[in-house]
Amino acid sequence: xxxxxxxxxxxxxxxxxxxxxxxxxxxxxxxxxxxxxxxxxxxxxxxxxxxxxxxxxxxxxxxxxxxxxxxxxxxxxxxxxxxxxxxxxxxxxxxxxxxxxxxxxxxxxxxxxxxxxxxxxxxxxxxxxxxxxxxxxxxxxxxxxxxxxxxxxxxxxxxxxxxxxxx
Amino acid sequence: xxxxxxxxxxxxxxxxxxxxxxxxxxxxxxxxxxxxxxxxxxxxxxxxxxxxxxxxxxxxxxxxxxxxxxxxxxxxxxxxxxxxxxxxxxxxxxxxxxxxx
Numbered sequence: 001x002x003x004x005x006x007x008x009x010x011x012x013x014x015x016x017x018x019x020x021x022x023x024x025x026x027x028x029x030x031x032x033x034x035x036x037x038x039x040x041x042x043x044x045x046x047x048x049x050x051x052x053x054x055x056x057x058x059x060x061x062x063x064x065x066x067x068x069x070x071x072x073x074x075x076x077x078x079x080x081x082x083x084x085x086x087x088x089x090x091x092x093x094x095x096x097x098x099x100x101x102x103x104x105x106x107x108x109x110x111x112x113x114x115x116x117x118x119x120x121x122x123x124x125x126x127x128x129x130x131x132x133x134x135x136x137x138x139x140x141x142x143x144x145x146x147x148x149x150x151x152x153x154x155x156x157x158x159x160x161x162x163x164x165x166x167x
Numbered sequence: 168x169x170x171x172x173x174x175x176x177x178x179x180x181x182x183x184x185x186x187x188x189x190x191x192x193x194x195x196x197x198x199x200x201x202x203x204x205x206x207x208x209x210x211x212x213x214x215x216x217x218x219x220x221x222x223x224x225x226x227x228x229x230x231x232x233x234x235x236x237x238x239x240x241x242x243x244x245x246x247x248x249x250x251x252x253x254x255x256x257x258x259x260x261x262x263x264x265x266x267x268x
Binding site for chain 1: 169170172173175176178179180181182183184185186187188189191192193195197198200201202204205208211212213215216217218219222224225227228230231232234235236237238239240241242243245246247248249250252258
């Protein structure tokens with residue numbers, strides 16, 4: 001049952017991501033991205049990462065996408081014109097760049113798989129709870145956690161400065 | 168968990184590819200930005216999958232930090248897009264070339 005649900009959410013997520021990238025109208029893209037993030041949250045729950053799943057809904061599908069929606073409505077962006085088209089004719093070489101990016105990503109994933117094969121994992125069920133993640137966050141990752149709060153403050157000040165009427 | 172790790176990783180790679188295609192081929196700055204978010208989420212999915220199959224919680228802590236970073240990045244990036252739109256009246260990245268000369 002879990003497996004079927006997982007593949008179902010994967011398929012929905014893939015469709016939503018394609019919808020985001022291929023749609024001409026930014027508003028539809030934003031709504032598609034919210035749907036994609038919800039599916040991703042469901043996949044996190046199926047992977048027993050409950051805390052991350054909740055964060056995905058709250059932070060990504062909630063806060064970040066509301067920000068996107070506000071900006072799309074604020075700018076009153078028109079849908080892309082059909083001509084000269086969704087894809088620039090002189091951008092075929094971007095495909096090569098995409099290929100390089102993807103092969104680098106697959107290379108990294110291959111490294112991870114090799115590490116997993118050399119040290120087989122013990123099946124640790126139920127380590128994605130808030131308590132488990134919080135314990136790691138406030139013991140071995142305490143300094144990065146505080147730096148992250150500093151980063152958020154800097155981003156807040158920078159955003160206010162950038163979005164002011166008179167810069 | 169009966170889903171093989173390879174399937175999740177291949178799926179994350181596919182999602183990352185979709186994000187890359189969106190960044191490289193779309194001209195609307197907001198959609199380029201959303202494609203970056205898709206790429207970040209593909210990496211997050213790979214992190215969570217590895218965390219689950221390694222039995223190690225550190226991957227999920229990394230996802231937490233990536234989400235923090237994404238929130239900051241989206242706030243600043245959207246502010247930049249808004250101020251660009253205010254000055255140039257466009258969000259088409261092929262028409263934004265202030266630094267070309």
